[in-house]
Amino acid sequence: xxxxxxxLENAVYEISxxxxxxxxxxxxxALHLIKSDSSEINDLINSVKALHENLKSCxxxxxxxxxxxxxxCKSSLRDDSLICVVEDIRDIMAIxxxxxxxxxxxxxxxxxxxxxxxxxxxxxxxxxxNRINNNKIRELIFALSATxxxxxxxxxxxxxxxxxxxxxxxIARGVSVGDNLEYTDEITLGRSILKRVPYEQSxxx
Amino acid sequence: xxxxxxxLENAVYEISxxxxxxxxxxxxxALHLIKSDSSEINDLINSVKALHENLKSCxxxxxxxxxxxxxxCKSSLRDDSLICVVEDIRDIMAIxxxxxxxxxxxxxxxxxxxxxxxxxxxxxxxxxxNRINNNKIRELIFALSATxxxxxxxxxxxxxxxxxxxxxxxIARGVSVGDNLEYTDEITLGRSILKRVPYEQSxxx
Numbered sequence: 001x002x003x004x005x006x007x008l009e010n011a012v013y014e015i016s017x018x019x020x021x022x023x024x025x026x027x028x029x030a031l032h033l034i035k036s037d038s039s040e041i042n043d044l045i046n047s048v049k050a051l052h053e054n055l056k057s058c059x060x061x062x063x064x065x066x067x068x069x070x071x072x073c074k075s076s077l078r079d080d081s082l083i084c085v086v087e088d089i090r091d092i093m094a095i096x097x098x099x100x101x102x103x104x105x106x107x108x109x110x111x112x113x114x115x116x117x118x119x120x121x122x123x124x125x126x127x128x129x130n131r132i133n134n135n136k137i138r139e140l141i142f143a144l145s146a147t148x149x150x151x152x153x154x155x156x157x158x159x160x161x162x163x164x165x166x167x168x169x170x171i172a173r174g175v176s177v178g179d180n181l182e183y184t185d186e187i188t189l190g191r192s193i194l195k196r197v198p199y200e201q202s203x204x205x
Numbered sequence: 206x207x208x209x210x211x212x213l214e215n216a217v218y219e220i221s222x223x224x225x226x227x228x229x230x231x232x233x234x235a236l237h238l239i240k241s242d243s244s245e246i247n248d249l250i251n252s253v254k255a256l257h258e259n260l261k262s263c264x265x266x267x268x269x270x271x272x273x274x275x276x277x278c279k280s281s282l283r284d285d286s287l288i289c290v291v292e293d294i295r296d297i298m299a300i301x302x303x304x305x306x307x308x309x310x311x312x313x314x315x316x317x318x319x320x321x322x323x324x325x326x327x328x329x330x331x332x333x334x335n336r337i338n339n340n341k342i343r344e345l346i347f348a349l350s351a352t353x354x355x356x357x358x359x360x361x362x363x364x365x366x367x368x369x370x371x372x373x374x375x376i377a378r379g380v381s382v383g384d385n386l387e388y389t390d391e392i393t394l395g396r397s398i399l400k401r402v403p404y405e406q407s408x409x410x
Contacts, residue, residue: 002298002301002302003298004268004269004270004275004276004277004294004298004301005260005269005270005271005275006271006296007252007255007259007260007271008256008260008269010255011252011253011255011256012253013251013252014248014252015249015251015252015253017245018234018237018238019233019234019237019251020230020233020234021234025225027295028224028225028362029223029224029225029226030256031294031295032223032224032257033223033257034256034257034260034269038257040222041253041254041256041257043219044219044220044222044223044253045250045253045254047212047215047216047218047219047220048216048220048238048246048250049246049250050212050215050216051212051213051216051235051238051239051246052238052239052243052246054212055210055213055239056213058296062335063209064209064210064213064239065209065210066210066211066212070209070210071209072209089209089236090232090236092209093207093208093209097207118335125381161397168381173349199371
């Protein structure tokens with residue numbers, strides 16, 4: 001690409017460092033920004049700055065929050081004896097979108113992955129154990145990826161907590177709703193046959 | 206989308222106002238920015254600010270430039286008696302990428318379009334006329350879109366200049382190199398038959 005200006009070239013380079021943005025898209029965005037009003041640019045810059053300067057991590061669950069404690073942890077309508085353990089804040093958004101969960105969350109900020117050099121101490125596992133020790137928790141739900149790393153992480157936490165009074169559960173794995181069996185991968189289909197549920201139970205909402 | 210923080214929601218809103226960026230992409234970018242280093246964010250913000258504050262429009266040709274006069278206009282290697290008229294700076298980049306043009310440019314910043322309310326006075330047509338009057342120009346090449354608006358704009362400029370000593374030309378229209386005739390649209394194919402060129406000329410590079 002033959003960019004006529006160093007300033008534009010620099011902006012294209014910086015924008016193209018964002019994930020999923022190639023050089024052409026970055027150029028398109030930069031050219032759009034050149035033509036935008038100053039107020040639009042300032043709004044964009046200030047909102048990005050605020051992400052770094054004002055956004056907090058909830059001290060209970062490590063969800064993103066505008067204050068010390070996030071709205072979910074603050075809410076009196078939620079069941080605080082139920083904790084759903086997730087890898088990432090995006091998982092909270094996904095589960096919240098279903099409208100099917102009324103407990104609290106705990107964000108691990110990743111999963112145990114020796115290949116990527118992520119050990120238990122880099123995750124918020126100790127904070128989770130403290131939370132369980134200091135509060136009356138009835139059930140811990142693991143909602144981690146169905147990968148070796150996800151399974152390792154949930155097993156590590158399960159062993160580490162070693163508390164008999166808590167019920168541990170994991171979100172159901174199986175064939176997606178609406179999926180054709182012939183297109184489902186073998187491992188998922190195999191596991192969903194082994195872990196079959198009584199018919200009466202499967203038809204209940 | 207159930208975004209847990211007003212600050213994040215605001216950043217997602219601002220990012221999704223960029224062209225071609227939807228809400229999911231904006232969320233992905235915002236979450237990436239949260240995890241980025243402050244230095245990365247500052248580099249990005251400064252480069253975007255510089256687009257507005259430091260980038261100039263070349264006073265000759267209206268190309269983007271870091272200084273008063275752009276590198277193309279400054280260059281002593283280029284033929285300054287040849288001006289290629291384009292709509293947008295992106296067209297300059299496209300033509301420069303071909304490596305086939307050695308003259309100067311003139312960016313109109315759009316084309317005459319009554320539907321979109323763009324008249325000749327909003328374009329840099331008067332500046333082009335001044336340039337022609339003050340410099341020795343041999344040839345003016347129209348490299349505008351092959352649309353009604355593009356044709357109207359070039360005809361308007363041609364009539365407005367009304368100078369017999371200048372050669373006017375337009376970039377060649379026809380079947381794209383490498384295209385199959387059966388997939389070429391009727392209008393292009395029809396025109397390329399009407400505007401056929403002598404065979405000896407067409408085989409010359």
